[in-house]
Amino acid sequence: MKKTVQVNLSGQVFTIDDDAYDLLSVYLQKISRLYERSAGKDEILSDIESRIAELLLERVSDDRSVVTIKDVQEVTEIMGNPEQFEEDTMEEETAGSGYSSREYQGQKRLFRDPDSPMIGGVCSGIGYYFGIDPLWIRLAFAIALIFFGTGVLFYILLWIIIPEAKTTADKLAMRGEPVNIGSIGKSVEDELNNLGQRFSKGGQQFTSGAGTTISRGIDKFFNFMAELFRGFFYSPR
Amino acid sequence: MNIENSKAQLRKGILEFCVLALLKEEEAYPSDLLQSLKDAELIVVEGTLYPLLNRLKNSGLLTYRWEESKSGPPRKYYSLTETGKTFYNELATSWVELRNAVDKVIKENQSTKET
Numbered sequence: 001m002k003k004t005v006q007v008n009l010s011g012q013v014f015t016i017d018d019d020a021y022d023l024l025s026v027y028l029q030k031i032s033r034l035y036e037r038s039a040g041k042d043e044i045l046s047d048i049e050s051r052i053a054e055l056l057l058e059r060v061s062d063d064r065s066v067v068t069i070k071d072v073q074e075v076t077e078i079m080g081n082p083e084q085f086e087e088d089t090m091e092e093e094t095a096g097s098g099y100s101s102r103e104y105q106g107q108k109r110l111f112r113d114p115d116s117p118m119i120g121g122v123c124s125g126i127g128y129y130f131g132i133d134p135l136w137i138r139l140a141f142a143i144a145l146i147f148f149g150t151g152v153l154f155y156i157l158l159w160i161i162i163p164e165a166k167t168t169a170d171k172l173a174m175r176g177e178p179v180n181i182g183s184i185g186k187s188v189e190d191e192l193n194n195l196g197q198r199f200s201k202g203g204q205q206f207t208s209g210a211g212t213t214i215s216r217g218i219d220k221f222f223n224f225m226a227e228l229f230r231g232f233f234y235s236p237r
Numbered sequence: 238m239n240i241e242n243s244k245a246q247l248r249k250g251i252l253e254f255c256v257l258a259l260l261k262e263e264e265a266y267p268s269d270l271l272q273s274l275k276d277a278e279l280i281v282v283e284g285t286l287y288p289l290l291n292r293l294k295n296s297g298l299l300t301y302r303w304e305e306s307k308s309g310p311p312r313k314y315y316s317l318t319e320t321g322k323t324f325y326n327e328l329a330t331s332w333v334e335l336r337n338a339v340d341k342v343i344k345e346n347q348s349t350k351e352t
Contacts, residue, residue, distance in 0.1 A: 035288070039295065040288075040291040040294075044288050047287045047290070047313070048284060048287050050312075051267065051268065054309045054310065078283050080281065080283060081284075084281075085282065
């Protein structure tokens, strides 16, 4: 015995099993979240709902009028995993379709910043997370140290808890930039430019044309070099 | 390199073009388009089409009208706007050029190997 509920999809009324309803609503919520910031969110969602209604109608009849979880599974399989069509759109956009109205923003995450640390990059990471200059966070920690003496403990605790941004994707997430091919490319390019500035004299030829023509292997090599040189030449911002 | 990934990349670039091509002669509603695109193996999951149509519509290449359906929810019949037709024609020209260029590259490569 199963409880059923009634839903309205694009004006079509369906009697649907309780578990099937849960599955369907999770699926639709996923899509809705994906297009949260898109201008066409409501329209895309209602178009997809309308297609789902069509597909469900094909599956119910007078003898079998209740939508089951199997029906919903079949239908969501046909429609595809929302992440799958998000990837498509993202890649199309980075390929330079200038007329896109959709703006995709990355999810911000808290990381320790390995690029501009005073000690462990905790303050810098927090600064990125809240979008403020890490100087103020550092100041707050310094004051906490002087007046209460707890700053050190708290800092060490955060140092342990907050993961370091190791990969380029992590760093983009730290800054709240979207993670896609274009932004990773840009980020790698930025790193190369930084490297060039650090070389200041000898390194100029390294950065000219970097990121445009050189192959992946060379990219990796430069990244490695950047990591190496950062150890010697890093300057706290 | 993943072959499926490379294939998907190739497909994606021409998906927009093919949607416009399908709508060039006559209007259609998404399920018609889906059938053609799936037959041609240009699309794997149906969900991809809806954001794409929405984007093309918002950029003024497509327009639609509603039509009641006896067997289900009302349908959106899409067609090309004037801008869409111009857009399609330009894409079609560059598609032919591109196809010829690619064919030529492949052919030349083959003939040099044979001789």
